[in-house]
Amino acid sequence: MNLGILQLFKISLIFICLQHLNADVKSFDFDFIKKGQQNENTLLIIGGIQGDEPGAFMAASLIATHYDIKKGSVWVIPNLNFYSIIKRSRGPYGDMNRKFAKLSENDPDYNTVQRIKKYIKSDEVKLILNLHDGSGFYREKHLSNELSPLRWGQCSIIDQSNLDIESYGNLEEISTKVVNSINNNLIKSRDKYHVKNTKTRLGDKEMEKSLTYYAINNGKAAFANEASKELNLEERVYYHLLAIEEYMNIMGIEFHRKFNLTTSDIKNVIDHDIFISFYDEKIKLPLSKVRKLLRYFPISKDGNLEFTTSSPLMTIVKEGKEYIIHYGNRKLAKLHPDYIKFIEDERKINIFIDGVKNSIKFGDIIYAKDTFNIEPIPNLRVNVIGYVNKNKKNEVGLDITKKEIVKRFSIDQDGNIFRIEFYQGDKFAGMILLGFEK
Template sequence: MLRLFSLLFLFSTLLFASAKHYDFNLIKKGVDDDNTLLVVGGIQGDEPGGFLSASLLATHYEITKGSVWIVPNLNFYSIIKRSRGPFGDMNRKFAELSCEDPEYDTIQRIKSYIKDEKVKLIVNLHDGSGFYRPTYEDNMHSPSRWGQCSIVDQENIDAQYGNLAEIAHKVNKYVNKHLMKQEHKYHLHNTRTREGDKEMEKSLTYFAINNNKAAFGNEASKSLSTHERVYYHLLALERYMQIMGIEYKRKFTMHPNGVYAAINNDIYISMYDNKIKLPLSKIRNYLRYFPIKKDEEVDFRASNPLLTIVKQGNEYTIQYGNRRLSRLKADYIEHDEHKPTFEFLIDGEVIDVSFGDIVEVKKNFLVKDDQNYRVNVIGYTSSRKKETDVHIAKNQIAQRFSVDQSGDIYRVEYYKKEKFAGMILVKFKS
């Protein structure tokens, strides 16, 4: 029994240490003022519509007037684990919480943003089951369901934007003008928390209104595909911004197909001061012999706050929210720190390239020889001792070594003596 207790304690300690590694982001857009909208996604890791909507607000919107603060990954560890909450439901920790709770620091930090005097309205994004209806229609369309509704804890509070029910009705009216199907209609869900809902008394929005902040929950249905949920969340967020006088520009078409493209296209991760850049839209699910710096944590930058790298033994998983995009099988090696430029001959034209570049090729490319570096075109085989000063076409590289699933992108790696120097990608146009 003592051994079992020790193992359980060790497991919980390791779990806690892993969770502490994934702190949430606060992204501020626009110009800070005392009329700030705070948007929260990812309080529960099994609700991707919510955290993907918040991340798109962070990456694909320009705030041209006003102030928006975005937390796209409040419970980041939960998101990565595809769990509602490895340490319990985080949205039930805003009333009383022991300082021994593994998520205590996270809760205290988000509370400080909620209470910030600049913040006047909070929207917490969720994915809920079925379709909320004020009266019972059937099992999936009833008052016990949570999908497709705007949630308030009570009709009014004494605060700016305190007419909660009225604002929620305006949001619903706007969303309902852009429905994909009539079944997706939004309704107001007043939980009347103060009247005795003990569970909702522990929630983020109830904490907010008790600190005189207008707060709303926005629910999209889990019966919808993820990008359809994001579509409805973003419609609601745009209406909240309009109500607050916040102006914006978006980088995609507000349509389910436009939202899908925004989620899945033009995502990338760069490593080691941009000496390696990986486009992730169609990345292979497994890349072998990947040059990882010896004895160090991977240094990376991502195009989206939901992207991260998770180490598991000698493999490194690239995670996008709760989706695993690829695994990198580590080839541990020391890295050279220089960042020179090189000459490539692309379809007969000489161009200068640097580590981290992605070079587009129609027919063939040639890597000019540099006496200081050894070049390895991954997947290219030849009887030559060097892989420089030779024209290489797509059909001369084994497709299984491509970076992407389409077989268009290949790695050109540079080495300085026994150290890895950097990587350039060549992308053949289809």
């Protein structure tokens, strides 16, 4: 899919109905995202082949959501083994990166592997970058248990030095250029990158089963980038993005990044620039500081939960009676459902914010300094969640302040953002969020 600045990801029209996450999950398909203008010089970026490597899949996800490709073509698969990401596992059905030589049709990963093979072999794709988080810090000579030839962190991996193909066959030369570029931007000297040539053709039986080796055997330049698991998440992502940007430079792909390439900015984007919307944006939830449990959350009476997310690493899974919002390896929140019939209502709502009239649509998030007052709406009843007025069943025409709303009913852990819900009789029309600025 082609992505603009305001586009959302992963439109899930039918909720994934699973009683337990341990169930066999064949419906966790990966996302395929096209960026830029399609041409014959496409970079394919893959993250999430192993679900316990968050630096890899988070970096790929940021390319999908926070980079604009100004010239050239980039394809991104940020969540190749999405089920393993949700499970926080290297691979619930075994290591997917060892399934590219032979694989039984009965293997649960079979369809995923076959699908990614088609993208790898696409005529447009000229260079493939598979992202990983590896143990320790790779060094050509043994210095310690952490700094060793047996380690995989902080290196650019190639299967062989050269490949006889038309484009980017000088694998070692390209890998060396990427490593030098990263080493000019190290956080610590310990983080120094090296080229690691596995020389797979000389008998490395494990690497013969890998995605990159499958790619070069199909005439594609392929590399793996490893960030060390000894680093925190934002540091891993930082090094992956440095590598990705240098590969794009080498390929003549021009891009615009929507944040500064610093670990603090990366952490802010990962943790705070995230949200999920429901039912054609009738409801929108910011997730940066969302409460761990949201009670009586409106869900369509038929059980279908339609949602869009700001990240391809985000989804919702039903566990028992509750709906769990997953973001990569993290469980952000549980939704305790209030099953209710939804109605269509496109009207805008007039709300006085600190005395100033605003026209607001369902799904919006608005902020007040002191008070808000909702103008009466024909045929709609208003319920400000956490506000109690025994004399008013329809909470309109009232100047409401923050201190009048019970803090524990906020959707955020700071107690600043509250739900305003709208009903027609016993049917749900929509929700607006009201936040109080500090």
